[in-house]
Amino acid sequence: MNAITYPTIEQTVGHTPLVRLQRIPGASGQARGNVILAKLEGNNPAGSVKDRAALSMILRAEARGEIAPGDTLIEATSGNTGIALAMTAAMRGYRMILIMPDNLSVERRAAMTAYGAELILTPAAQGGMEYARDLAMSMQAEGKGKVLDQFSNADNPQAHIEGTGPEIWDQTGGQVTHFVSAMGTTGTIVGVSRYLKSRNPAVQVVGAQPAEGSQIPGIRKWPEEYLPKIFDPSVVDGYESISQADAEAMARRLAAEEGIFCGISSAGALVAALRVAERVENATIVFIVCDRGDRYLSTGVFN
Numbered sequence: 001m002n003a004i005t006y007p008t009i010e011q012t013v014g015h016t017p018l019v020r021l022q023r024i025p026g027a028s029g030q031a032r033g034n035v036i037l038a039k040l041e042g043n044n045p046a047g048s049v050k051d052r053a054a055l056s057m058i059l060r061a062e063a064r065g066e067i068a069p070g071d072t073l074i075e076a077t078s079g080n081t082g083i084a085l086a087m088t089a090a091m092r093g094y095r096m097i098l099i100m101p102d103n104l105s106v107e108r109r110a111a112m113t114a115y116g117a118e119l120i121l122t123p124a125a126q127g128g129m130e131y132a133r134d135l136a137m138s139m140q141a142e143g144k145g146k147v148l149d150q151f152s153n154a155d156n157p158q159a160h161i162e163g164t165g166p167e168i169w170d171q172t173g174g175q176v177t178h179f180v181s182a183m184g185t186t187g188t189i190v191g192v193s194r195y196l197k198s199r200n201p202a203v204q205v206v207g208a209q210p211a212e213g214s215q216i217p218g219i220r221k222w223p224e225e226y227l228p229k230i231f232d233p234s235v236v237d238g239y240e241s242i243s244q245a246d247a248e249a250m251a252r253r254l255a256a257e258e259g260i261f262c263g264i265s266s267a268g269a270l271v272a273a274l275r276v277a278e279r280v281e282n283a284t285i286v287f288i289v290c291d292r293g294d295r296y297l298s299t300g301v302f303n
Contacts, residue, residue, distance in 0.1 A: 042292035054084035057160035069093035072145030086115035152229035160191025218265030
């Protein structure tokens with residue numbers, strides 16, 4: 001009798017579904033011959049696309065001998081990366097310190113501490129994520145742990161060059177014509193774009209950015225001095241500015257009309273994808289549903 005090999009939790013990261021939207025695309029979809037596909041990254045074990053980057057950063061740092069189980073890791077996060085790193089640290093045996101602005105949802109805080117991470121909340125009024133990033137680097141300089149630094153760590157986009165990108169290519173049979181993603185740390189859009197363009201340089205990549213004055217968790221337009229070092233503008237073909245109101249309304253529509261319960265940045269990416277669909281014909285447009293809606297319930301966006 002052959003022994004059965006069972007996966008560990010880390011082996012369940014990735015290989016997420018790609019599903020076709022049925023109702024929301026309307027006239028910009030079927031009438032124009034366009035297909036809009038959602039990559040359901042909320043199906044990862046810690047609930048977001050960031051599971052891929054977190055696992056990649058920790059495993060590759062281990063392989064290079066830069067960290068070992070028992071060490072302390074530090075990261076500034078707006079939520080999803082922190083939750084993913086907390087899960088991965090729990091799997092691999094690390095102490096995890098996460099630094100997060102205090103204006104982000106209570107569900108995110110609860111998820112991080114559930115995985116055993118230590119949480120430091122910084123006053124959003126003092127600079128939000130920029131302040132949190134500076135504090136993480138100063139703690140590393142004081143010898144309090146190692147910062148993985150999702151913003152400048154090449155292991156972040158590498159997770160999408162080796163995972164998300166090939167999955168999208170295979171799941172569409174190489175027919176993907178457009179890829180749309182929210183832009184935060186930019187690891188997802190850069191990694192997926194590099195892979196897809198390596199297979200077909202004609203694939204168009206569009207980034208969703210916040211409109212002036214809009215606050216959308218997971219979508220950022222960084223000041224020049226904080227622009228993520230992993231960002232490569234040469235692999236993004238265009239940008240769409242998304243208002244907070246449009247993203248929040250689309251999050252409610254996705255849940256009620258498509259049965260896809262996702263976060264605000266995912267909905268913002270769909271707003272951008274629908275704009276693309278209005279300009280093209282016979283296109284296969286893939287957008288990233290980067291997390292699940294349950295970590296935004298306390299914000300009231302679904303009320």
